Amino acid sequence: MTQEIQRLSDRLYDDMWLPAETIEVRQQVRQFVQKEVAPIAHELNNTPESLDAFPWPLVKKFGEAGLFKIPFSREESGAGLEYPTLATMVMLEETAYVSSGVAAALVDVQLILFGHTLQHAGPAVKHRLFPALCAGDMVGAFATSEPAASTDLSVTALQTEAKRVEGGYCLSGQKRWITNSPVAHYMFVLCKLDQSMTMLMVDMKADGVKVGAPDKKMGNHSQLTADVYFDNVFVPSENLVGEEGKGLKAALTSLTLGRVGIGACGVGMAQAAFDFAVDYMQKRSVFGKPLANYQYWQFRFADYATQLENARNLYIKAAIAHDKRRPTVATQCAMAKLIGSSLAGDVARDAIQVCGGYGFVKELAATGQRFPLEAIYRDSKIGEIYEGANEIQRLLVARSIFGKDAVG
Numbered sequence: 067m068t069q070e071i072q073r074l075s076d077r078l079y080d081d082m083w084l085p086a087e088t089i090e091v092r093q094q095v096r097q098f099v100q101k102e103v104a105p106i107a108h109e110l111n112n113t114p115e116s117l118d119a120f121p122w123p124l125v126k127k128f129g130e131a132g133l134f135k136i137p138f139s140r141e142e143s144g145a146g147l148e149y150p151t152l153a154t155m156v157m158l159e160e161t162a163y164v165s166s167g168v169a170a171a172l173v174d175v176q177l178i179l180f181g182h183t184l185q186h187a188g189p190a191v192k193h194r195l196f197p198a199l200c201a202g203d204m205v206g207a208f209a210t211s212e213p214a215a216s217t218d219l220s221v222t223a224l225q226t227e228a229k230r231v232e233g234g235y236c237l238s239g240q241k242r243w244i245t246n247s248p249v250a251h252y253m254f255v256l257c258k259l260d261q262s263m264t265m266l267m268v269d270m271k272a273d274g275v276k277v278g279a280p281d282k283k284m285g286n287h288s289q290l291t292a293d294v295y296f297d298n299v300f301v302p303s304e305n306l307v308g309e310e311g312k313g314l315k316a317a318l319t320s321l322t323l324g325r326v327g328i329g330a331c332g333v334g335m336a337q338a339a340f341d342f343a344v345d346y347m348q349k350r351s352v353f354g355k356p357l358a359n360y361q362y363w364q365f366r367f368a369d370y371a372t373q374l375e376n377a378r379n380l381y382i383k384a385a386i387a388h389d390k391r392r393p394t395v396a397t398q399c400a401m402a403k404l405i406g407s408s409l410a411g412d413v414a415r416d417a418i419q420v421c422g423g424y425g426f427v428k429e430l431a432a433t434g435q436r437f438p439l440e441a442i443y444r445d446s447k448i449g450e451i452y453e454g455a456n457e458i459q460r461l462l463v464a465r466s467i468f469g470k471d472a473v474g
Contacts, residue, residue, distance in 0.1 A: 071341045078371055079378060084152070091136060091153040095160040107165045110288040111441040112428060114204045115280040120249050120290055121168065123288070128172055128203015131462060133157060137177050142192065143184065143200040152385040155180065155330040159378070166445035167288035169334065172329040174413060175245040175289075180206030182320045183254045187267060187307050207250035207270075209241040209294060210317050216243070226257045226296065228264060231422050234302040235259070235266060237274075241294040243452070247277050253309060256317045265313035267305040274299040275282030280288065285444030295397065321328055323400045324453045329406030331382040332385065332449050335375065336406075336413040340370055341440050343417035346424065365421055370413050375407045397466040400459040407449030407456060414443040423428075 072290040081089050102124065103110075113119045128134050128385035137154045138144025147153050154177060176199075184195060184206070210216075215223035226239025237257060247253065253268045268275065278293040307315050344367060347357035357363055384398035418425030420440050425439040450456045465473040 071345050073337075074341050074344060074371075075374070075378075077211060078152040079375060084156075084382070085149055087147055088149055088152050089295075091147075093130075094161060095133060095157045098127075098133060099161055102127050102131075103164050104159065108169075108436045108438075108441075110167060110169050111438075111445065113287055115281065117248055117290075119288065119349055121172075122249075124127050124168065125172060125176075126202045129200065131187045133199045134177060134202055135202055137181055138185075138196065138200060142196045144196075145380075149386065150387045151326070151388040152382065155326055155385040157328045158330040159337075159381075160335040162331035163338045165284040165288065166331055166335055166442070166449075168181055169331050169446075170286055171246055171289040174204055174324055174331065175208060176326045178247075178327050179208035179422055180252075180254060182323055183208060183265070183307060183316060186316055187317075188304050190304050191267060193375070204251040205246050205249050206254040207244055207371055208320065209244045209247070209253050210256045210321070211243045212240060213242050213293075217458060219317065221258055221261055223262055224256065224258045226255065226262060228257045228259045228266060228301070230259075231300070234300060234305070237266060237268065237296045237301050237397050239296050241296075243281070243291050244294050245289055245291050247292045247294050248280050256313050259310060259313075259381050261311040262311035263317075264310050265307035265316045266301045266360050267307060268296070268299060268301055269305075272299050272301075284447060285441065286448055290336055291335040309411070321453055322396055322399050325459070326381050326384045326388070326401035328383070328449050328453055329377065329402035329404075332403075332406030332408070332410035332446065333378050333381060335410040335446050335449075336370070336377070339410070339417040339439055340367065340374065342356075342438060343413075343420050343425075346421045350421075350443040355421060366416060372407075373405075374411050374413075377402075377409050380405055382388055397463060400454075400462040403449075403454065404456050404459040404463070409444070410449055411443070412448035414439060414446050418443060423460070446449050 091101050110121060118153060119393060136157060137150045140146035158169050161173055167440050184192060210219055213311040230238045250270050253270055255266050255268050257264055258264060274297040276295040280290045280292050301318055325424040347363060381402040384402040387395040387398050396420060424437055427437055428440045429436050
């Protein structure tokens with residue numbers, strides 16, 4: 067944010083259930099984000115997508131601060147936390163409070179989608195890439211979506227195809243909406259192989275790899291996405307992730323975990339919009355009394371405070387369930403994404419409404435003041451769409467209620 071706003075979560079929310087290591091991570095990440103991300107957040111959130119706009123210095127700073135180590139074991143050059151998933155999700159909330167685009171690109175995709183998939187790669191690949199990933203010396207990407215395959219990741223919809231050749235595979239096809247692809251060093255690619263799906267890791271400097279220009283999006287500007295083309299790209303056998311034919315499982319395992327991250331990002335954005343609006347309502351008077359004195363807005367934001375409490379607790383519970391390998395984790399991940407991502411848009415919309423022009427404007431020409439709500443509102447929408455649209459999350463929850471035979 068561009069002005070000092072009270073963090074109401076510190077007063078309304080109690081981290082009493084969290085392990086001491088997670089509380090320490092929250093404070094560490096918050097201090098880092100306020101120092102390194104907040105001063106440039108307005109530019110990051112409002113500068114149109116381009117290769118020059120990608121925040122390379124932040125990648126290195128995240129690494130130097132040890133934040134990229136949070137999700138991983140010591141054997142993987144990581145921090146070796148007892149609750150690594152929980153700590154990662156708290157990091158996402160704290161980062162998204164200031165910049166959803168940075169949270170999505172440098173934590174969700176870099177650490178969850180790419181990093182979690184890397185945990186299932188072969189020993190040689192893990193030994194080579196984990197130190198670089200944790201140090202902030204490389205950027206990773208994760209590619210499942212295609213022009214005609216996104217929500218439907220079926221073997222019939224998927225067009226990117228690999229064929230076996232001596233020493234590995236030959237990959238051809240096209241991927242779309244791939245975060246970090248314009249700047250990535252390596253990318254995990256879901257592809258078709260013998261009418262089943264397989265996951266391969268592609269060196270982005272390999273012959274036959276072409277990345278399009280960054281997409282121009284509604285929000286999350288610092289999260290670069292683009293089309294990626296593979297023209298007979300050779301992928302060595304050691305870059306196979308897991309087993310042939312088990313690629314969809316590898317993809318869905320990472321995406322399921324990523325859904326908790328989207329929920330956590332939504333909580334971060336919702337809290338930022340909530341805090342700004344409450345601060346404004348306490349200072350702005352209408353018809354002789356502060357906006358905070360009007361019962362309509364009191365009740366509206368009392369409801370949002372309750373929903374924030376619920377959404378934060380839900381993503382935390384889902385993260386702990388993953389760390390403890392509980393059997394209900396997939397359902398909780400779907401719920402966390404559904405509630406957190408929807409809440410961000412709801413709070414941002416009402417925050418803009420109560421703040422009026424100061425919510426709608428991004429920069430006031432007369433004073434040079436900068437305002438965050440317009441960017442939060444734009445950024446919030448994608449959370450309801452990517453890593454499994456919210457309609458799919460409802461289907462997954464319904465399936466856990468009624469069973470796969472009834473729901474499909």
